[in-house]
Amino acid sequence: MNSVSLKTPLSAVKGIGPKFLDKLEKIDIKTAGDLLWHFPVRYDDWSHVTDVKDLRPGEYAVIRAEVKKIGFRKSWIQKLAIVEAVLEDESGSVRTIWFGQPFIKKVLGEGKQAFFSGKVLAGKKGIFLSNPAYETVSDEENIDELFPKRELLAIYPETKGLTSKGIRFVINKVLPNLERIPDFIPGEILKKNGFPEINQALRDVHIPKSSAEANAAKERFAFEELFLLQLGHLLEKKRLARTKAPSIEFNLDFVKWALGELPYGLTFSQKRSLYEVLKDIERHQPMNRLLQGDVGSGKTVIALIAAMETAESGYQAVFMAPTEILASQHYQTFKKLFSDFGHPIGLMTAKSKLAFYGDNLESEMKKKDLLQEVENGRIKILIGTHALIAKSSGENKARFNNLGLIVVDEQHRFGVRQRAELVQNQARKSPGLTPHFLSMSATPIPRTLAITIFGDLDLSTIDELPQGRKPIITKVVDPLNRDKAYAFIRGEIRKGRQAFVVCPRIESREDDYEYDFSEDGKTDARKSGWSETKTVKKEYERLSKKVFPDLKVAMIHGKMKAEEKQKTMEDFKTRKSDILVSTSVIEVGVDIPNATIMMIEGAERFGLAQLYQFRGRVGRGEHQSFCVLFTESSNETTRQRLKALLEAKNGFELAEKDLEIRGPGALLGSEQTGLPDTTMRALRNPAMIKLGRQSAEEIIVKDPTLRSYPALKERLEKFKENIHLE
Numbered sequence: 001m002n003s004v005s006l007k008t009p010l011s012a013v014k015g016i017g018p019k020f021l022d023k024l025e026k027i028d029i030k031t032a033g034d035l036l037w038h039f040p041v042r043y044d045d046w047s048h049v050t051d052v053k054d055l056r057p058g059e060y061a062v063i064r065a066e067v068k069k070i071g072f073r074k075s076w077i078q079k080l081a082i083v084e085a086v087l088e089d090e091s092g093s094v095r096t097i098w099f100g101q102p103f104i105k106k107v108l109g110e111g112k113q114a115f116f117s118g119k120v121l122a123g124k125k126g127i128f129l130s131n132p133a134y135e136t137v138s139d140e141e142n143i144d145e146l147f148p149k150r151e152l153l154a155i156y157p158e159t160k161g162l163t164s165k166g167i168r169f170v171i172n173k174v175l176p177n178l179e180r181i182p183d184f185i186p187g188e189i190l191k192k193n194g195f196p197e198i199n200q201a202l203r204d205v206h207i208p209k210s211s212a213e214a215n216a217a218k219e220r221f222a223f224e225e226l227f228l229l230q231l232g233h234l235l236e237k238k239r240l241a242r243t244k245a246p247s248i249e250f251n252l253d254f255v256k257w258a259l260g261e262l263p264y265g266l267t268f269s270q271k272r273s274l275y276e277v278l279k280d281i282e283r284h285q286p287m288n289r290l291l292q293g294d295v296g297s298g299k300t301v302i303a304l305i306a307a308m309e310t311a312e313s314g315y316q317a318v319f320m321a322p323t324e325i326l327a328s329q330h331y332q333t334f335k336k337l338f339s340d341f342g343h344p345i346g347l348m349t350a351k352s353k354l355a356f357y358g359d360n361l362e363s364e365m366k367k368k369d370l371l372q373e374v375e376n377g378r379i380k381i382l383i384g385t386h387a388l389i390a391k392s393s394g395e396n397k398a399r400f401n402n403l404g405l406i407v408v409d410e411q412h413r414f415g416v417r418q419r420a421e422l423v424q425n426q427a428r429k430s431p432g433l434t435p436h437f438l439s440m441s442a443t444p445i446p447r448t449l450a451i452t453i454f455g456d457l458d459l460s461t462i463d464e465l466p467q468g469r470k471p472i473i474t475k476v477v478d479p480l481n482r483d484k485a486y487a488f489i490r491g492e493i494r495k496g497r498q499a500f501v502v503c504p505r506i507e508s509r510e511d512d513y514e515y516d517f518s519e520d521g522k523t524d525a526r527k528s529g530w531s532e533t534k535t536v537k538k539e540y541e542r543l544s545k546k547v548f549p550d551l552k553v554a555m556i557h558g559k560m561k562a563e564e565k566q567k568t569m570e571d572f573k574t575r576k577s578d579i580l581v582s583t584s585v586i587e588v589g590v591d592i593p594n595a596t597i598m599m600i601e602g603a604e605r606f607g608l609a610q611l612y613q614f615r616g617r618v619g620r621g622e623h624q625s626f627c628v629l630f631t632e633s634s635n636e637t638t639r640q641r642l643k644a645l646l647e648a649k650n651g652f653e654l655a656e657k658d659l660e661i662r663g664p665g666a667l668l669g670s671e672q673t674g675l676p677d678t679t680m681r682a683l684r685n686p687a688m689i690k691l692g693r694q695s696a697e698e699i700i701v702k703d704p705t706l707r708s709y710p711a712l713k714e715r716l717e718k719f720k721e722n723i724h725l726e
């Protein structure tokens with residue numbers, strides 16, 4: 001017998017064709033282990049068939065029905081193949097729709113009988129089945145043969161060209177031949193919590209005999225992810241605690257001077273956060289801290305003071321921003337606030353290389369010379385983009401003389417590896433010292449979630465805005481009053497203000513689709529959901545030509561080149577345009593005090609935390625600001641959610657709500673956390689988070705090196721690789 005281990009490449013498993021292998025490889029599944037850790041999102045209960053009349057939106061159901069009508073078309077905007085059909089059983093009829101699977105029209109002709117399994121969604125004209133899986137029944141007698149087992153079928157995350165059926169097929173080639181694998185979760189933990197042992201759990205999660213079995217196995221794997229995640233964090237924390245860092249003296253006189261230079265007093269939360277940071281960098285162990293605070297809560301000044309203290313202590317600091325605009329903004333802020341600082345600072349972006357020596361002495365530099373000034377330690381604080389400082393290579397790499405502090409703005413996950421690189425680069429004067437690390441983020445994350453996802457980081461939180469800011473007047477505008485809203489905006493712009501317009505991106509996600517049969521059986525594209533989605537380009541055209549032909553309208557979106565984006569932002573900042581139409585992707589931190597209007601199209605399509613962030617781009621100056629939300633949805637949940645936005649006191653409160661309503665995946669994209677979807681799903685379960693953490697702590701107390709848990713150690717390495725923590 002050909003036995004399979006977790007490391008066996010799928011290409012070595014009998015019966016899996018090259019086509020499958022290709023498709024699997026596209027989603028990073030190469031070995032048997034990769035495959036077996038690709039978990040189902042749910043199970044279809046084919047033993048239970050629902051009558052069409054009993055279908056309820058939001059549920060998954062299996063129906064048995066006849067295809068009454070079926071049609072094919074290309075979607076209006078995205079040219080995506082869409083197959084639509086009307087299905088009927090004795091109790092009634094229901095519409096269904098498939099995206100990107102044109103062949104279905106051929107497989108399922110009118111009059112065909114089949115089982116359909118999928119999610120029921122509510123559309124404008126009633127409910128419909130979205131992208132259902134199907135099994136045709138060519139002939140009545142065949143039913144029992146087709147479904148003899150009355151079983152639960154695992155449904156996997158949908159991936160291009162790889163159906164759940166396909167994955168089940170491959171799993172059936174692997175699982176029966178899998179050699180017994182050792183369980184890496186320590187036996188005592190399994191036992192204490194009644195989790196199934198790994199070999200059993202793998203079978204039960206992929207080929208369950210009952211939902212009880214499937215659930216127990218899923219619990220185990222959810223636990224596993226949270227346990228590994230937190231174990232990884234705790235070990236990283238321990239490792240850092242053993243590392244040495246330069247101690248940055250808490251220089252009270254200096255801090256007083258810096259605060260005296262500010263045209264304002266710090267808020268209580270700012271003071272607390274500053275204190276936490278300064279106390280932390282005074283220690284001989286590296287700080288590893290996340291500073292969270294709403295847009296506009298004043299995080300920058302905290303980081304700048306910490307950077308200056310670092311310089312005062314004789315070390316260098318580096319301040320990295322995600323974009324050139326933000327990097328320049330920070331540099332300008334520094335020059336404005338602390339021109340008497342006395343130590344040279346530098347700015348390094350693709351466009352600008354500047355050194356500021358105080359007293360209005362600023363010089364443009366060649367990159368080489370600027371790097372030289374950093375390397376010889378003359379420049380004490382270097383501000384720049386992540387890309388330039390951390391990622392450039394060879395000659396172009398920023399080398400420091402004695403780096404004491406790394407600040408990273410607006411990025412949750414600055415990799416351990418990236419940090420290690422910077423650390424290596426600074427080994428000249430103070431070898432063996434690890435710089436302190438401060439990460440800043442405007443995405444509010446509820447505390448419980450934050451300490452799980454970023455468990456290796458300590459948290460400082462700014463949960464208030466500076467005094468004297470006028471609250472932003474926020475209104476949900478009925479589509480009927482759109483013209484009035486535009487008239488109001490024109491008025492504000494005439495007064496000299498500027499406006500942002502944010503549009504949802506076009507997304508081809510099935511749930512976004514509002515589907516609509518007109519009488520002749522064809523879908524009216526103009527009425528369908530996608531046409532309601534204000535795409536940036538269309539909205540730009542409409543606003544610039546029809547609504548505000550008298551004003552200067554500009555547009556920015558993710559597909560533009562970096563320089564184009566930069567130019568557009570700068571033009572907006574310098575008031576060369578009045579209205580900036582953008583997607584949700586434009587940077588959060590940009591400070592444009594003169595922009596007082598935030599108009600959001602398709603507000604129902606954004607998460608609460610996201611809406612909150614958009615709104616935070618206005619209200620930064622002296623003038624009264626407004627947030628205008630347009631929504632086409634009259635849906636009750638939408639109303640509730642938008643109401644929450646109107647009432648919330650701060651972003652953290654909203655994040656809690658969003659977490660409740662939509663789960664961590666919606667709150668934080670996987671790009672931000674680097675965590676796979678399965679882990680994000682597991683994060684919905686607070687009890688499991690706690691159990692994972694407790695268990696991780698237990699193991700570390702017993703054996704901090706994991707020497708007596710070799711299988712766990714190995715699995716943890718693999719896990720870390722997968723979540724890109726490094």
Ligand code: ADP
Nearest residue numbers: 264265266267294295296297298299300301466
């Ligand atoms: P963010 O936390 O979003 O990075 P910034 O640091 O960019 O916020 O601060 C937003 C604006 O608020 C800046 O113009 C800054 O000068 C100002 N600011 C910061 N702290 C205070 C304060 N305590 N009082 C008044 N204005 C402040």
Ligand code: MG
Nearest residue numbers: 299300409589
């Ligand atoms: Mg900021």
